[in-house]
Amino acid sequence: MGGTFGDQAEMDIYFGIGEDMKTRMTLYAEDGMVLTDGNVYCRIACLAVDADASVWREIPEGEAPKAEETV
């Protein structure tokens, strides 16, 4: 599933002029899902320019750690 996130997958073109033009991919989790790269769990991931989007995947929200953690 890496890099593909259903109908809500989007690529945003961010700002720049001339040679500074950069692209940044933004991934959005569908309802009831969260994104993870194995370390981070989130609803939205604004990837660094040239980042590898294939390491990200969606998992059901219930499988992610809670926003609050008791340690």
Add this chain to the structure above:
Amino acid sequence: MVYEKMTAIADAIRLKTGGTEALTLEDMAAAIPEVYNAAARECAAKHFVAVVTGSGTSEMAISVPFDPDAVFVICHSAYAASLANGSTGYWMDLRFNRRNAARYSGYFMAVPPNADRTNTRVSASTALEICTYSDGMLRFNAVNATLQKYVWRSDLQYLFTAVQYSDKTDAELLAEEIALLPDAKGGTVEYSLFRINEIFETAEGENDGSTSAAWAALLATKPKWTFTLV
């Protein structure tokens, strides 16, 4: 030379007491108490400290004259004594930065009776629910992620401190924080989706801060960084 020094003293006095009128030496002497009073008012408008006995419930309400940016609570009763004192409630410490946009805004640490301590990290959105401010009252509702309630023991005292640490907007504070991310080395930084939506909310709709031009422009300043919204 003396004139310049006297003018500097007068300027310092006027900075605290207001006004632009020239001050005689007698005026300066008379203004000294107001300098102290003005400083005290300035301090009280942004800093608050109180020692309060626990409510005996999970809720506490304290009169604070300003909406604080950050709150710290310490149970200053003896730790050992609170643990040895039966099974009616909890000892706890809290720390919330209410201006924070990071994933976690603080934590509260509780010691259930006859058990190991529990240290709960609190997300930025949840912290705003646990620690709210309205009508001149700072209210706490000590509930964790699993809705377990922590009791402010009525046999313990708690030291509450609250502070307004910046006159800048949340967006300005966040921009300063992001500016500190090193350009040469990338990485991942986590923010609260709730707080980003709140900070950058536009006039067009609700909860749209994370898709706003202002947020996008901020991200564009750090192309080597991945920003995750949790």
